[in-house]
Amino acid sequence: MKIAGSAVVAFILAVTFGACSRSEPPAPPPAAEAAPAAQPAPVAQEAAQALPSELAARLVRPNSPVLGAAKARVTVVEVLDPACEACRAFAPVVEQLLFLYPEDVRVVLRFADFHPPSQEAIRLLEAARKQGKFQPLLNALFERQQEWASHGTPDTERIWTIAGEVGVDVRRARKDSQAASVDDMLRLEAEDLLALKVERTPTFFVNGKLLVSFGAEQLFDLVKQEVGAQ
Numbered sequence: 001m002k003i004a005g006s007a008v009v010a011f012i013l014a015v016t017f018g019a020c021s022r023s024e025p026p027a028p029p030p031a032a033e034a035a036p037a038a039q040p041a042p043v044a045q046e047a048a049q050a051l052p053s054e055l056a057a058r059l060v061r062p063n064s065p066v067l068g069a070a071k072a073r074v075t076v077v078e079v080l081d082p083a084c085e086a087c088r089a090f091a092p093v094v095e096q097l098l099f100l101y102p103e104d105v106r107v108v109l110r111f112a113d114f115h116p117p118s119q120e121a122i123r124l125l126e127a128a129r130k131q132g133k134f135q136p137l138l139n140a141l142f143e144r145q146q147e148w149a150s151h152g153t154p155d156t157e158r159i160w161t162i163a164g165e166v167g168v169d170v171r172r173a174r175k176d177s178q179a180a181s182v183d184d185m186l187r188l189e190a191e192d193l194l195a196l197k198v199e200r201t202p203t204f205f206v207n208g209k210l211l212v213s214f215g216a217e218q219l220f221d222l223v224k225q226e227v228g229a230q
Contacts, residue, residue, distance in 0.1 A: 018086055019084075019086045019200040019201060019203075019214055020081060020084035020085065020114060020115070020200060020201045021114065021199055021200045021201075022114045022200075048206065048209035048210060048212060048222050049209060049210045049212050050209050050210075051205070051209070051210060055195060055196055058192040058196060059075075059108070059110075059192075059196070059205055059208065060075065060077060061110075061188060063185065064108045064110060065109040065125075065129065065134055066106055066107070066108050066109075067094075067106065067107040067108075067135065068098045068102070068105055068106040068107055069102065069103055069104075069105070070106060072101075072103065072104055073227070073230040074101070074105045074106070074207055074223060074226045074230060075105075075106055075107075075206070075207055076094075076097065076105060076107045076108070076205070076206050076219075076223060077108045077109075077110060077204065077205040077206075078090075078094060078108070078109055078110070078202050078203070079110045079112055079193060079201055079202060079203040079204075080111065080112065080201050081111070081112045081113065081114045081201040082111075082118055082121040082125065082138070082142070082145075082149070083114075083115035083121065083145065083148075083154070084114065084118075084201045084202070085145065086201065088142040088143075088145050090202050090216070091139070091142050093219065093220070097219075097220070097223055101223070105227065110192065110193070111125075111186075111189050112193055112198065112201050113186070113190075114201060115151065115154070116154050117148060117149050117154040117159070118149075119186065120159060121141060121148075121149075121156075121159050122186065123177035123178070123186075124137070124159055124160070124163055124168075124173060124177050125137060125141075126182050127168075127172070127173035127174075127175075127176035127177040127179075127182070128163060128173060131167075131168055131169060131172070131173070133163075136167065137162070137163055137168060140163075140165070140166045141159065141162060147162070148162065160173075160174070200214075204219055206219075206222045206223055209222065209226075
């Protein structure tokens with residue numbers, strides 16, 4: 001999904017999503033409510049919570065996938081589940097953050113396997129990364145999520161078909177997806193998410209600050225604040 005030009009900001013500010021929690025479909029978007037006259041609208045600082053240093057150190061691992069400029073001043077960490085509808089819905093928002101701040105923002109991805117087919121998809125993504133096909137496959141898994149990630153009847157074999165169609169060497173990827181290094185990565189992801197108390201996807205951290213008030217507008221505002229502070 002591509003959104004460019006002046007439509008970018010309008011798109012981000014207009015969209016509200018529910019999040020996925022462990023083994024559950026995403027919650028429906030909350031109904032819009034008028035802000036009380038006596039209460040000012042929340043600002044970005046109130047929507048974020050700085051992590052203690054020992055937890056902030058768990059946000060990025062040396063082998064975590066990175067989108068955007070590797071040495072960007074602002075790091076957005078997204079915890080995502082490939083089978084999560086809310087993560088799919090947020091994908092264009094993340095894409096537009098990188099579009100708006102190509103030199104200032106990088107997105108580091110961490111993985112949660114909150115749904116039955118998710119772990120196999122994550123294993124495949126790791127194998128595809130070795131072939132330089134990580135982002136095309138992630139995009140395809142989101143775009144075709146309904147084909148493989150139905151919460152009632154998941155079809156994990158379908159992800160391999162999708163992988164082949166985006167150019168992944170499936171035979172090699174099947175072997176690489178079962179490597180001990182992938183087992184270690186999944187264990188470390190689970191340990192870090194437990195320590196960080198991540199219970200829903202997507203969850204966002206911006207420069208070590210947890211986005212507490214969930215939404216596209218809140219994420220956009222916090223990133224803008226952090227870019228301006230650098």
